[in-house]
Amino acid sequence: MGEFLMPSLGADMEDGTLIEWKKKIGDSVKRGDVIAEVETQKGLIEIEIFEEGIIEKILIKEGTKVPVGTIMALISPIGVPLETKKEKPIELHPIEKKVTEVMPRETAEESHIKASPLAKRIAEDHHIDIKQIKGSGYDGVITKEDVEHAIEQRDTIDKEQTILKTEKTATDSEAIRFAIAAAMSKSNKEIPHYYLEKKIDLTKALAWLQEANQQRKVQARLLPVVLFIKAIAKSLVDFPDLNAVWENGLHTKKDINIGFVVALHNGGIMVPAIHQADLKTVDEIMEALNDLIPRARAMKLRSSELSDGTITLTSMGDRGADSVFGVIYPPQVAIIGFGSISEQPFAENGMLGIRTVVNATLAGDHRATDGLTGSRFLNVLSENLQKPELL
């Protein structure tokens, strides 16, 4: 039996509120299916499931706030009969016959609940699960008053949640601020950062990009950051210690999922992951950005996008600061920063000329790697950006 838990969507997340189940008991699920929507500090997140099976039991009611790691549903592997699947037709198949044999046990369980018939009827009429009510009558019998009290409590919670929802928009920015505060404080407290910077000549990369964009319709044009993402991903293949997490030791990650910092219009940031960026073409990376950036700004990301990042990229775009030295997002062990692209005097082979350059930085976790590794990585990154046609 598999357990579906409230996932952790980052070092800063302690709990989440289940807003809606997207699947119901008896539904079959497969890897990547959205099973629920959960409200977190980072917005309303679609939570994906990572195993196959059938939803056997739902343990958490919509509107409930639970800590990370709480069991929310039970998933039985496909082919195993479900105890709760009463509505399934009975005939023919032997496995399904088994299901009907189980049913009386369920009914028997229900009949064990000590409640007056009136209490049972009221509970049913108001869709209240009588099993959740504690009886105050003789020998723990659930009375009409107990059920009415439970209905009253539920209605109050519902009302509070409606009020909370309307107040939510105003507090979104504040919640994000606190999420960032928690993650960055943890990073600064626990991670001994080292910082490196390298000036990278972008002349060839931007000439290639201009040429590529001339042949593209406006909807398919690429931004320079796409080349940065692809070059980082390609370079990381040879530097697995930077594509890793530190959790009681260094654990390298097989997939290269680049967390991309998206600035929100009202302040704050979201860092959705571009999955397997090393295996994507530059066009596919642009498509991923076209999908992720608007959803990040609308705070409608999926759980895997928030939790799967293996390294982070923060890019200032074309109008920002010259350099950015990032704060590592735990438990990752590195963050790469690209300052704004600008024309600068550039000396090469004893000659001085004007080149379009960018300052690339790396903040590394000194527990995981040393400056030498980081420095080599920045060199390879620079080399890869000199061969944009191979990205």
Next chain:
Amino acid sequence: MNEDEIKKNIFQLLKKIAPDTEPSALKPEENIRETLGIDSFDALQFIIAISEKLGIEIPEKDYGKTNTLNDLVGYIKNKMGV
């Protein structure tokens, strides 16, 4: 399409890209992106939107001709032949 209609379209599309700003308050010579805080991703979305809405082609090499409201309106008028 006259200048006012072009401006109306620009303001509408900018408002969509940067909902928390007031594009109609832009001064003619202000840099649109700097004033409204539009990053390169949103700038590209704006170029796509205006190209689609007005049926014009804005090549990448012309982006520099669309920095201010005056420049942009002039550029569009020229492209549309009005």
